[in-house]
Amino acid sequence: MPKRRKTFPCGHKGFGQFCHTCAQKTAKLEAQDQARAKQKKQRDDWNATFEADIVDLRGLPRPIVTKARRILDTLQSGADYHQFRGKRLNHDRRWISIPLGHDYRLLCWDGETGIQPHKVMSHEDYNVKKPGT
Ligand SMILES: [Zn+2]
Known part of the structure; x- marks a missing residue:
């Protein structure tokens, strides 16, 4: 057929x-x-x-998230913030700012319980509304 x-x-x-x-x-x-x-x-x-995450990292670029987590982990294990080029803010020395790449900063609060990671801000936000003011 x-x-x-x-x-x-x-x-x-x-x-x-x-x-x-x-x-x-x-x-x-x-x-x-x-x-x-x-x-x-x-x-x-x-x-x-x-x-x-102990601070909210949602919405940040992936490399920043990765970097932030590495820093947070190391801080949690007792590392000194100077290791990450962290600096105390001039207007309020209890705030510590750690650079996360060029555009972001991890802000930590140095209070009674020691240094506590607080939040990640873009460099822009951080310059406009200074934390703690
Ligand atoms: Zn068909």
Whole structure:
């Protein structure tokens, strides 16, 4: 029996038991869905890591987050802030500012319980509204 092109229920024409045009389309869509799901999972996993931070690092660029976490960890283990080029603020010596790259500063409060990381500010914010004032 000679092979005959037939019309599938979807309207495409071709040979075989099923429409290869639609099968390819479905496979492509599935691959896209999987890629999207993977991206979403990576995003969710990344977002979940912020729960464990002692200061809020959400919304910061990834390299800054990574750097901030390394500094926070090291500070928690008793390191001196000078190690990170941290400086006391002139207008209030209880605030310590540690540079995080060029554009961000980690602010720590030197209070009764020792040096406590407080928040990360952009360099801009930090110059406009000085903490503690
Ligand atoms: Zn088809």
